[in-house]
Amino acid sequence: MKTNVRFIVSRAAFYLFTAWAAITINFFLPRMMKGDPVTAYMQKNAGQITPEAERALRILFGLDQNTSLWQQYLDYWGLLFSGDLGRSFSNGLAPVADVIASALPWTLGLVGFATILSFLLGTAAGALIGWRRGSRADVIVPISTFFSTVPYFWLGLIAIAVFSSVLGWFPASHAYDKGARPAFTFDFVAQVIAHGTLPALTIIVASLGGWILGMRNMMLTVLDEDYVTVAQAKGMPNDRVLWRYAARNAMLPQLSSFALSLGFIVGGTIVMEMVFSYPGVGKLLLDATTAKDYPLMQGLFLIITLAVLLANILADIAHAVLDPRTRQTEA
Structure with missing residues (x-):
């Protein structure tokens, strides 16, 4: 029990510090860049902004030159706790939170x-291929790895050329479809599925090889462990040995990669959203960077x-559940 408490406290302290550091860097990074959102906005609307309006915009963006950097930093934290991420001047001064919220569901x-389907299919396939090492199933590894080496934009363009054109x-x-209005109807849902099929398949095909190869290699290592040999010697069914003993331990390194993949889901796949003109967070980030919309970039980061x-x-939670040794080591 004490070990579990120490593990939770240590991990919580680590992630709280990491979150503070990331938010602090997120505050200072745009201020270290050349220019600022108000200057960029004024250049875009030359001659239409009065000095009084410029002053109001600087206060709105938290860039008031009469306010110290430390006070701006404290104000930034206050805005974060109130859920205010600022205003996006490339979207008509709309709240950044609303702009991100409109694109986030498409990316998620x-x-x-x-990503989740690719991980599940790749991990399961890798476990089976590793279990049946030396069989004909091994041919799947080089084929899937080949597709993983193809540049993503090229794979997307090939998919469009073949399956669309x-x-x-x-x-x-x-x-x-163009002209359609988003609504929770059967027709609109069918349109979303049809439009999302090609980019989804492209993501799966491009990432499947890495999951298969990683899981297969770990299975080859795990199958030589004593506990697998003992389980087989006891006469346990092969399916139970495969999934409960071998695959359960072999997939632990996969979880770290999967966690990073889940995290970057929010960032979207910028190249994919560019190729398929998909209105997700990745394309929004690219548009914000092009427009030098610092508040929106800051909110997205x-x-x-x-x-x-x-x-x-x-x-970390999954590691601790699947491998109790993790809790003891961290504690």
């Missing part, structure tokens, strides 16, 4: 589903950072 739905099975771009931290917390 598409990239999240594809030639066969006409799926739409080539966007999240739904913060959300991505917190998502990665949360994913790592979940990975």
